[in-house]
Amino acid sequence: MDKNTINITIINRNGESQTYEAPTDMNMNLMEFCKAVELPVKGECGGMAMCATCQVYIESDHQLPPQNDAELDMLDQAFFVEPNSRLGCQLFLSNELDGLIVRLAPETE
Numbered sequence: 001m002d003k004n005t006i007n008i009t010i011i012n013r014n015g016e017s018q019t020y021e022a023p024t025d026m027n028m029n030l031m032e033f034c035k036a037v038e039l040p041v042k043g044e045c046g047g048m049a050m051c052a053t054c055q056v057y058i059e060s061d062h063q064l065p066p067q068n069d070a071e072l073d074m075l076d077q078a079f080f081v082e083p084n085s086r087l088g089c090q091l092f093l094s095n096e097l098d099g100l101i102v103r104l105a106p107e108t109e
Contacts, residue, residue: 004023005021006021006097007099008097008100012040013104023093028093030054030089034088034104041053043089048070049071049090054087055080055088057084058084059103060099067086079106
């Protein structure tokens with residue numbers, strides 16, 4: 001693994017986990033990465049923190065960047081929100097996220 005990749009473990013909606021190597025040099029967020037590896041994450045608003053279809057649960061003890069007002073407002077209206085909920089579109093892949101473990105939130109339909 002080079003300095004421009006990190007390992008992220010994603011637990012799908014069936015409870016199956018897979019670890020991926022994710023690039024940190026493409027300014028990609030977690031929602032975009034999930035879509036790139038063909039996980040069933042919609043990201044309907046394109047990463048604007050306006051839909052919550054990329055909600056994930058943080059399962060590891062990482063120090064994450066604080067939530068901005070748009071993310072907090074969206075999670076306030078979303079379904080299946082837990083204390084460890086974050087919007088994948090607001091988590092940009094960086095070296096600080098190496099080893100991150102997330103679980104996909106249930107779909108809202």
